[in-house]
Amino acid sequence: MPLKYQFGYPVATKIAGMAHGLLVFAFIYQIIEAKKEAGFTLKETALYSILSLIPFGSFYTDKLLAKKMMTA
Numbered sequence: 310m311p312l313k314y315q316f317g318y319p320v321a322t323k324i325a326g327m328a329h330g331l332l333v334f335a336f337i338y339q340i341i342e343a344k345k346e347a348g349f350t351l352k353e354t355a356l357y358s359i360l361s362l363i364p365f366g367s368f369y370t371d372k373l374l375a376k377k378m379m380t381a
Contacts, residue, residue: 336361 312321344354356373360366 310322310325312318340354340358343349343357344351349357357370360370
């Protein structure tokens with residue numbers, strides 16, 4: 310974090326870390342709700358979760374979901 314190392318403001322790391330942790334929990338909650346609402350299998354849920362961690366993985370997720378919607 311530039312605020313910590315370049316400007317000597319170490320509390321910024323704690324604030325950003327807390328926000329990041331909360332967002333991770335919110336994301337996990339949303340994945341679980343999407344699984345319930347959209348009827349994803351456990352395999353699909355795991356795949357979409359892993360793809361969310363990979364840079365530009367959301368583009369592949371979008372492609373997979375569009376393909377799934379076409380066949381439904």
